Amino acid sequence: MEQKKDGEDRLPRCSLCSRPSVIRLRDPDRHLCADHFCEDLAGRVKKTVYLSAMIAEGDRIAVAFSGGKDSTALLLVLNDLLPSWRDVTLVAITVDEGIAGYRDETVQCAENIAKEWGIEHHVVSFSSLFRRDLDRILEGREELACSICGILRRKALSSAAEGAGATKIATGHNLDDEAQSVLMNALRGDLARFVRDSSSPFGQCFIPRIKPLREISEKEIAVYLMVRGYFPELPECPYTRYALRAGVRAHLSALEFRHPGTMQNLIAGKQRLATTLAPVLSGSPITTCRECGEPCSGTTCQACDLLKKILP
Amino acid sequence: MDTGACTIGGLLSRLGINPLEVVVSVNGRIAPEDTLLGSDDLIRIIRIAHGG
Numbered sequence: 119m120e121q122k123k124d125g126e127d128r129l130p131r132c133s134l135c136s137r138p139s140v141i142r143l144r145d146p147d148r149h150l151c152a153d154h155f156c157e158d159l160a161g162r163v164k165k166t167v168y169l170s171a172m173i174a175e176g177d178r179i180a181v182a183f184s185g186g187k188d189s190t191a192l193l194l195v196l197n198d199l200l201p202s203w204r205d206v207t208l209v210a211i212t213v214d215e216g217i218a219g220y221r222d223e224t225v226q227c228a229e230n231i232a233k234e235w236g237i238e239h240h241v242v243s244f245s246s247l248f249r250r251d252l253d254r255i256l257e258g259r260e261e262l263a264c265s266i267c268g269i270l271r272r273k274a275l276s277s278a279a280e281g282a283g284a285t286k287i288a289t290g291h292n293l294d295d296e297a298q299s300v301l302m303n304a305l306r307g308d309l310a311r312f313v314r315d316s317s318s319p320f321g322q323c324f325i326p327r328i329k330p331l332r333e334i335s336e337k338e339i340a341v342y343l344m345v346r347g348y349f350p351e352l353p354e355c356p357y358t359r360y361a362l363r364a365g366v367r368a369h370l371s372a373l374e375f376r377h378p379g380t381m382q383n384l385i386a387g388k389q390r391l392a393t394t395l396a397p398v399l400s401g402s403p404i405t406t407c408r409e410c411g412e413p414c415s416g417t418t419c420q421a422c423d424l425l426k427k428i429l430p
Numbered sequence: 431m432d433t434g435a436c437t438i439g440g441l442l443s444r445l446g447i448n449p450l451e452v453v454v455s456v457n458g459r460i461a462p463e464d465t466l467l468g469s470d471d472l473i474r475i476i477r478i479a480h481g482g
Contacts, residue, residue, distance in 0.1 A: 125457060128466045142462040149462060187478070340453050340478035344460055349476075367479060371450050 141341050144378055152345040159342050163195050163330050164202060172328040173286065175204045180284035180325070182275055183210035183239070185228030188290030190348055191339045192331055196288065197235055207238075209282045213274045214243040215267055216251020220353050227350050242278040244270060248425060255428055256357070263357035266424065273421035276412065279325050291329045294336040297374075297381035298366045300388040305362065313392045324413060335381075439463035441473070451479050 129138035132151035139149035143158070150158055167173050181196060183189045193210055200206060212228045214221055225241060232239035245251045248270060255270075256263050279287050291299075303311040331339065343349040358364055373380045406412070407419035414420070436444075438454045438461060449463050455474045456465060467473065 125468045125471055126459070128468060129456070129459065129461055130464055138459065139462050140460040142464060152460075335450070336478060337450050337453065340476075341460060344453060344476075351476075368448075368451075371448055371479070375448050375450050 140345055141338070143338075156342060156346065159334060159338060160195055160198060162333060164199055166333050167199075167328070167330050170328075172288075172330060173203055173206060175206070177203070177206045177285045178283055179206065179208050179286045179288050179328075180275075180279035180282055181208055181210050182287060182289045183212050183228050183232070184290075185212065185224035185226075185231065185350060186290075186352060187339055187343055187350055188292055188295075188331065188336075189228075190231060190290075190350060191334075191343055192288060192290040193231070193235070193237065194343075194346065194348060196330065197237065209284060210237050210239045211275060211278045211282065212239065212241045213271050213278070214241055215271065216244050216253055217355060217357070218253055220355050224350070224352050227352060231348070238282075240278055240282055242274050244274065247274055247277065248429065250429065259428070260357065261360050264361040264363065266428070267357070269420050269424050273410075273412070273419075276325060284325055287325050287327045289327060289329055290331055292331045292334050292336050292339055293381055293385075294367065294371070296329070296332050297370055297384045298363055300384050301366050301370060302362055305366070309395065312388060313396050436467050437463065438465050438467060438473075441467060442475070445475075447475065452477055 126138055130142070130149045131137070132139050132154055133148040134154045135151060137151035137153070140152050141155050142149050143155075173179065179196065181189065181193050183193055193208070196208055200208065210228070210232045212225055214225050229239065229241070243251070244255070248255070252263075252267055252270070255266065259266065275287060300312075303309075340349060370381065370384075404413050404415060405417070407414045407417075407422055409418050409422040412419045412421070418426075438456070439449055442449050442452065442454070442463070453476045454461055454463075454465075455476070456467065456471050458472070
Protein backbone atom coordinates (compact mmCIF):
# COMPACT_ATOMS: atom_id res chain seq x y z
CA MET A 119 0.00 0.00 0.00
CA GLU A 120 1.30 3.47 -0.87
CA GLN A 121 2.31 5.52 2.14
CA LYS A 122 0.52 8.85 2.48
CA LYS A 123 2.61 11.96 1.88
CA ASP A 124 4.73 13.30 4.77
CA GLY A 125 3.83 10.44 7.10
CA GLU A 126 0.23 11.67 7.43
CA ASP A 127 -0.87 8.06 7.96
CA ARG A 128 1.06 7.98 11.24
CA LEU A 129 -0.92 10.90 12.72
CA PRO A 130 -3.72 9.91 15.11
CA ARG A 131 -7.20 10.61 13.72
CA CYS A 132 -9.84 13.02 14.98
CA SER A 133 -12.41 11.28 17.21
CA LEU A 134 -15.20 13.07 15.28
CA CYS A 135 -13.99 12.64 11.68
CA SER A 136 -11.18 11.00 9.75
CA ARG A 137 -8.89 14.00 9.50
CA PRO A 138 -5.47 14.14 11.23
CA SER A 139 -5.55 15.13 14.89
CA VAL A 140 -3.77 18.27 16.09
CA ILE A 141 -4.33 17.73 19.82
CA ARG A 142 -5.35 15.13 22.36
CA LEU A 143 -7.61 16.37 25.14
CA ARG A 144 -8.77 14.72 28.34
CA ASP A 145 -12.10 14.64 30.20
CA PRO A 146 -13.26 13.09 27.97
CA ASP A 147 -10.21 11.62 26.25
CA ARG A 148 -10.42 12.66 22.58
CA HIS A 149 -8.35 13.50 19.55
CA LEU A 150 -9.46 16.52 17.53
CA CYS A 151 -8.59 17.81 14.07
CA ALA A 152 -7.98 21.54 13.54
CA ASP A 153 -11.62 22.40 12.72
CA HIS A 154 -13.18 20.33 15.48
CA PHE A 155 -10.64 21.61 18.02
CA CYS A 156 -11.39 25.27 17.17
CA GLU A 157 -15.12 24.53 17.44
CA ASP A 158 -14.60 22.68 20.74
CA LEU A 159 -12.52 25.49 22.25
CA ALA A 160 -14.93 28.25 21.18
CA GLY A 161 -17.82 26.19 22.60
CA ARG A 162 -16.10 25.87 25.98
CA VAL A 163 -15.34 29.61 26.09
CA LYS A 164 -18.96 30.37 25.24
CA LYS A 165 -20.11 28.05 28.03
CA THR A 166 -17.79 29.75 30.55
CA VAL A 167 -19.09 33.17 29.49
CA TYR A 168 -22.74 32.07 29.71
CA LEU A 169 -22.46 30.17 33.02
CA SER A 170 -20.80 33.13 34.73
CA ALA A 171 -22.98 35.71 32.96
CA MET A 172 -19.82 37.54 31.88
CA ILE A 173 -21.41 39.32 28.93
CA ALA A 174 -24.81 41.00 28.76
CA GLU A 175 -26.81 42.60 25.98
CA GLY A 176 -25.47 46.04 25.08
CA ASP A 177 -22.01 45.47 26.58
CA ARG A 178 -19.04 47.27 25.12
CA ILE A 179 -16.09 45.03 25.93
CA ALA A 180 -12.59 46.43 26.22
CA VAL A 181 -10.23 43.57 25.38
CA ALA A 182 -6.81 43.95 26.99
CA PHE A 183 -4.82 43.23 23.84
CA SER A 184 -1.03 43.08 24.21
CA GLY A 185 -0.55 41.32 20.88
CA GLY A 186 0.78 38.22 22.68
CA LYS A 187 -0.80 34.80 22.31
CA ASP A 188 -3.40 34.86 25.10
CA SER A 189 -4.89 38.24 24.22
CA THR A 190 -4.79 37.42 20.50
CA ALA A 191 -6.74 34.21 21.13
CA LEU A 192 -9.18 36.11 23.37
CA LEU A 193 -9.84 38.76 20.75
CA LEU A 194 -10.20 36.14 18.01
CA VAL A 195 -12.64 33.97 19.99
CA LEU A 196 -14.75 36.91 21.22
CA ASN A 197 -14.86 38.37 17.72
CA ASP A 198 -16.08 35.01 16.37
CA LEU A 199 -18.66 34.68 19.18
CA LEU A 200 -20.02 38.24 18.82
CA PRO A 201 -23.16 37.14 16.92
CA SER A 202 -24.08 35.09 20.03
CA TRP A 203 -24.99 38.29 21.88
CA ARG A 204 -27.26 41.18 20.98
CA ASP A 205 -25.73 44.59 20.54
CA VAL A 206 -22.30 43.73 21.98
CA THR A 207 -19.22 45.52 20.64
CA LEU A 208 -15.48 45.06 21.12
CA VAL A 209 -12.71 47.58 21.48
CA ALA A 210 -9.10 46.41 21.73
CA ILE A 211 -6.80 48.25 24.12
CA THR A 212 -3.04 47.90 24.06
CA VAL A 213 -0.92 49.23 26.90
CA ASP A 214 2.56 50.26 25.75
CA GLU A 215 4.63 50.16 28.94
CA GLY A 216 7.77 51.25 27.13
CA ILE A 217 10.04 48.18 27.33
CA ALA A 218 12.96 48.45 24.92
CA GLY A 219 13.48 45.51 22.58
CA TYR A 220 10.14 43.97 23.46
CA ARG A 221 7.01 46.07 23.41
CA ASP A 222 7.48 47.85 20.06
CA GLU A 223 7.20 44.55 18.21
CA THR A 224 4.14 43.35 20.15
CA VAL A 225 2.37 46.71 19.74
CA GLN A 226 2.99 46.54 16.00
CA CYS A 227 1.65 42.98 15.94
CA ALA A 228 -1.47 44.12 17.86
CA GLU A 229 -2.04 47.02 15.46
CA ASN A 230 -1.77 44.73 12.44
CA ILE A 231 -4.24 42.18 13.82
CA ALA A 232 -6.82 44.78 14.93
CA LYS A 233 -6.61 46.39 11.49
CA GLU A 234 -6.96 43.03 9.70
CA TRP A 235 -10.05 42.09 11.74
CA GLY A 236 -11.55 45.59 11.60
CA ILE A 237 -11.66 46.00 15.39
CA GLU A 238 -11.49 49.45 16.98
CA HIS A 239 -8.07 49.72 18.64
CA HIS A 240 -6.59 52.15 21.17
CA VAL A 241 -2.96 52.25 22.32
CA VAL A 242 -2.18 53.91 25.64
CA SER A 243 1.38 54.41 26.85
CA PHE A 244 3.00 54.71 30.29
CA SER A 245 4.99 57.70 29.05
CA SER A 246 1.82 59.63 28.21
CA LEU A 247 -0.02 58.60 31.41
CA PHE A 248 2.83 58.56 33.95
CA ARG A 249 5.39 60.80 32.22
CA ARG A 250 7.99 57.99 32.12
CA ASP A 251 8.24 54.64 30.39
CA LEU A 252 8.61 51.43 32.41
CA ASP A 253 12.34 51.09 31.70
CA ARG A 254 12.97 54.48 33.34
CA ILE A 255 10.56 53.83 36.21
CA LEU A 256 12.36 50.56 36.99
CA GLU A 257 15.92 51.91 37.05
CA GLY A 258 17.41 50.38 40.21
CA ARG A 259 14.16 48.51 41.03
CA GLU A 260 14.27 45.79 38.39
CA GLU A 261 13.48 43.02 40.86
CA LEU A 262 10.09 44.71 41.47
CA ALA A 263 9.35 44.88 37.74
CA CYS A 264 6.29 42.65 37.61
CA SER A 265 4.51 44.11 40.64
CA ILE A 266 5.16 47.74 39.59
CA CYS A 267 4.24 47.02 35.98
CA GLY A 268 1.12 45.12 37.05
CA ILE A 269 -0.20 47.98 39.19
CA LEU A 270 0.46 50.63 36.55
CA ARG A 271 -0.81 48.46 33.70
CA ARG A 272 -4.11 47.87 35.52
CA LYS A 273 -4.48 51.61 36.01
CA ALA A 274 -3.63 52.33 32.36
CA LEU A 275 -6.09 49.71 31.18
CA SER A 276 -8.89 50.98 33.44
CA SER A 277 -8.30 54.53 32.31
CA ALA A 278 -8.28 53.60 28.61
CA ALA A 279 -11.34 51.36 28.98
CA GLU A 280 -13.24 54.13 30.72
CA GLY A 281 -12.20 56.57 27.99
CA ALA A 282 -13.45 54.13 25.35
CA GLY A 283 -16.85 53.84 27.07
CA ALA A 284 -16.39 50.17 27.98
CA THR A 285 -18.78 48.36 30.30
CA LYS A 286 -16.50 45.30 30.79
CA ILE A 287 -12.77 44.63 30.59
CA ALA A 288 -11.83 41.20 29.20
CA THR A 289 -8.36 39.82 29.92
CA GLY A 290 -6.64 36.78 28.40
CA HIS A 291 -5.90 34.94 31.64
CA ASN A 292 -5.87 31.22 30.93
CA LEU A 293 -6.09 28.12 33.14
CA ASP A 294 -2.33 28.06 33.72
CA ASP A 295 -2.29 31.76 34.71
CA GLU A 296 -5.14 31.24 37.17
CA ALA A 297 -3.51 28.22 38.80
CA GLN A 298 -0.15 30.03 38.99
CA SER A 299 -1.82 32.99 40.73
CA VAL A 300 -3.35 30.71 43.36
CA LEU A 301 0.02 29.16 44.11
CA MET A 302 1.80 32.54 44.09
CA ASN A 303 -0.68 34.01 46.57
CA ALA A 304 -0.17 30.97 48.79
CA LEU A 305 3.63 31.27 48.56
CA ARG A 306 3.42 34.95 49.46
CA GLY A 307 1.03 34.21 52.33
CA ASP A 308 -1.36 36.71 50.78
CA LEU A 309 -4.67 35.39 52.06
CA ALA A 310 -6.58 38.53 51.08
CA ARG A 311 -5.85 37.85 47.44
CA PHE A 312 -7.11 34.33 47.90
CA VAL A 313 -10.52 35.85 48.41
CA ARG A 314 -10.38 38.88 46.13
CA ASP A 315 -9.03 38.86 42.63
CA SER A 316 -9.38 41.32 39.80
CA SER A 317 -12.50 39.61 38.45
CA SER A 318 -14.36 39.23 41.75
CA PRO A 319 -17.30 41.55 42.45
CA PHE A 320 -15.07 43.32 44.98
CA GLY A 321 -12.25 43.83 42.45
CA GLN A 322 -10.66 47.24 42.61
CA CYS A 323 -12.08 48.50 39.36
CA PHE A 324 -15.25 50.36 38.44
CA ILE A 325 -15.51 48.39 35.22
CA PRO A 326 -16.07 44.67 35.89
CA ARG A 327 -13.33 42.36 34.61
CA ILE A 328 -14.01 39.07 32.88
CA LYS A 329 -11.70 36.17 32.02
CA PRO A 330 -13.36 34.15 29.25
CA LEU A 331 -10.27 31.92 28.71
CA ARG A 332 -9.87 30.95 32.37
CA GLU A 333 -10.67 27.28 31.68
CA ILE A 334 -8.50 26.95 28.56
CA SER A 335 -4.91 25.76 29.00
CA GLU A 336 -1.92 27.67 27.67
CA LYS A 337 -1.09 24.79 25.34
CA GLU A 338 -4.61 24.74 23.89
CA ILE A 339 -4.35 28.48 23.22
CA ALA A 340 -1.04 28.00 21.40
CA VAL A 341 -2.41 25.15 19.25
CA TYR A 342 -5.58 27.15 18.53
CA LEU A 343 -3.56 30.11 17.25
CA MET A 344 -1.18 27.93 15.26
CA VAL A 345 -3.92 26.10 13.39
CA ARG A 346 -5.64 29.43 12.67
CA GLY A 347 -2.34 30.96 11.53
CA TYR A 348 -2.08 33.65 14.21
CA PHE A 349 0.53 32.32 16.65
CA PRO A 350 2.74 35.31 17.41
CA GLU A 351 6.41 34.35 17.68
CA LEU A 352 7.46 37.39 19.67
CA PRO A 353 10.35 38.17 22.02
CA GLU A 354 10.01 37.46 25.74
CA CYS A 355 9.63 40.33 28.21
CA PRO A 356 13.17 41.05 29.53
CA TYR A 357 11.81 41.46 33.07
CA THR A 358 10.32 37.94 33.19
CA ARG A 359 13.46 36.58 34.83
CA TYR A 360 12.74 38.64 37.96
CA ALA A 361 9.23 37.22 38.34
CA LEU A 362 8.12 34.70 40.94
CA ARG A 363 5.68 33.54 38.27
CA ALA A 364 8.48 32.15 36.07
CA GLY A 365 9.50 29.62 38.74
CA VAL A 366 5.92 28.80 39.70
CA ARG A 367 5.01 28.26 36.05
CA ALA A 368 7.72 25.65 35.48
CA HIS A 369 6.99 23.70 38.68
CA LEU A 370 3.23 23.76 38.22
CA SER A 371 3.48 22.73 34.59
CA ALA A 372 5.68 19.77 35.55
CA LEU A 373 3.13 18.73 38.20
CA GLU A 374 0.27 19.06 35.73
CA PHE A 375 2.11 16.80 33.29
CA ARG A 376 2.80 14.13 35.90
CA HIS A 377 -0.57 14.50 37.64
CA PRO A 378 -3.16 15.72 35.11
CA GLY A 379 -5.87 17.83 36.70
CA THR A 380 -3.55 19.49 39.23
CA MET A 381 -4.27 23.00 37.95
CA GLN A 382 -8.04 22.56 37.94
CA ASN A 383 -7.91 20.99 41.42
CA LEU A 384 -5.85 23.91 42.71
CA ILE A 385 -8.33 26.45 41.37
CA ALA A 386 -11.34 24.49 42.64
CA GLY A 387 -9.73 24.21 46.08
CA LYS A 388 -9.03 27.93 46.12
CA GLN A 389 -12.65 28.68 45.27
CA ARG A 390 -13.89 26.48 48.12
CA LEU A 391 -11.40 28.10 50.50
CA ALA A 392 -12.36 31.60 49.33
CA THR A 393 -16.03 30.91 50.06
CA THR A 394 -15.14 29.88 53.61
CA LEU A 395 -12.63 32.68 54.20
CA ALA A 396 -14.53 35.54 52.59
CA PRO A 397 -16.45 36.58 55.73
CA VAL A 398 -13.27 36.38 57.85
CA LEU A 399 -11.06 38.26 55.38
CA SER A 400 -13.53 40.84 54.19
CA GLY A 401 -10.92 43.54 54.97
CA SER A 402 -11.44 47.27 54.71
CA PRO A 403 -14.53 48.58 52.96
CA ILE A 404 -14.12 49.76 49.38
CA THR A 405 -13.69 53.52 49.20
CA THR A 406 -12.60 55.96 46.51
CA CYS A 407 -9.01 57.10 45.94
CA ARG A 408 -8.75 60.78 46.86
CA GLU A 409 -6.17 61.30 44.08
CA CYS A 410 -7.78 59.65 41.08
CA GLY A 411 -11.25 58.49 42.11
CA GLU A 412 -10.59 54.79 41.49
CA PRO A 413 -12.00 52.30 44.02
CA CYS A 414 -9.54 51.33 46.75
CA SER A 415 -9.39 50.01 50.31
CA GLY A 416 -7.61 52.98 51.90
CA THR A 417 -7.44 56.69 51.21
CA THR A 418 -5.40 56.31 48.01
CA CYS A 419 -5.18 53.47 45.49
CA GLN A 420 -2.10 51.28 44.95
CA ALA A 421 -1.23 53.05 41.72
CA CYS A 422 -1.34 56.56 43.21
CA ASP A 423 0.68 55.37 46.23
CA LEU A 424 3.25 53.88 43.91
CA LEU A 425 3.43 56.91 41.63
CA LYS A 426 4.01 59.18 44.62
CA LYS A 427 6.93 57.00 45.72
CA ILE A 428 8.62 56.51 42.38
CA LEU A 429 7.81 59.78 40.63
CA PRO A 430 8.28 62.46 43.25
CA MET B 431 18.92 11.87 16.41
CA ASP B 432 17.21 8.59 15.52
CA THR B 433 13.48 9.12 16.03
CA GLY B 434 12.25 5.93 14.36
CA ALA B 435 9.69 3.84 16.33
CA CYS B 436 9.31 6.65 18.87
CA THR B 437 6.39 8.95 19.63
CA ILE B 438 6.59 12.72 20.00
CA GLY B 439 5.98 12.25 23.74
CA GLY B 440 8.86 9.74 23.91
CA LEU B 441 11.17 12.10 22.05
CA LEU B 442 10.31 15.02 24.36
CA SER B 443 10.91 12.79 27.37
CA ARG B 444 14.37 11.85 26.03
CA LEU B 445 15.11 15.57 25.57
CA GLY B 446 13.83 16.44 29.05
CA ILE B 447 11.10 18.72 27.70
CA ASN B 448 7.67 19.05 29.32
CA PRO B 449 5.10 18.48 26.52
CA LEU B 450 2.79 21.07 28.11
CA GLU B 451 5.35 23.80 27.40
CA VAL B 452 5.78 23.12 23.68
CA VAL B 453 3.85 22.41 20.50
CA VAL B 454 5.45 20.03 18.03
CA SER B 455 5.05 20.01 14.28
CA VAL B 456 5.97 17.01 12.14
CA ASN B 457 6.71 17.80 8.49
CA GLY B 458 4.92 21.12 8.98
CA ARG B 459 1.78 19.69 10.63
CA ILE B 460 0.85 20.26 14.28
CA ALA B 461 0.77 16.80 15.85
CA PRO B 462 -0.28 15.37 19.25
CA GLU B 463 2.18 13.63 21.58
CA ASP B 464 1.11 10.10 20.69
CA THR B 465 2.10 10.56 17.02
CA LEU B 466 4.54 7.89 15.88
CA LEU B 467 7.64 9.43 14.31
CA GLY B 468 9.50 8.23 11.23
CA SER B 469 13.25 8.37 10.79
CA ASP B 470 13.05 11.02 8.02
CA ASP B 471 10.52 13.31 9.70
CA LEU B 472 11.27 17.00 10.04
CA ILE B 473 10.39 17.85 13.64
CA ARG B 474 9.98 21.38 14.99
CA ILE B 475 9.58 21.97 18.73
CA ILE B 476 7.98 25.36 19.44
CA ARG B 477 8.18 26.78 22.97
CA ILE B 478 4.86 28.36 23.98
CA ALA B 479 5.35 29.70 27.49
CA HIS B 480 6.36 33.34 27.26
CA GLY B 481 6.25 36.01 29.87
CA GLY B 482 4.57 39.36 29.28
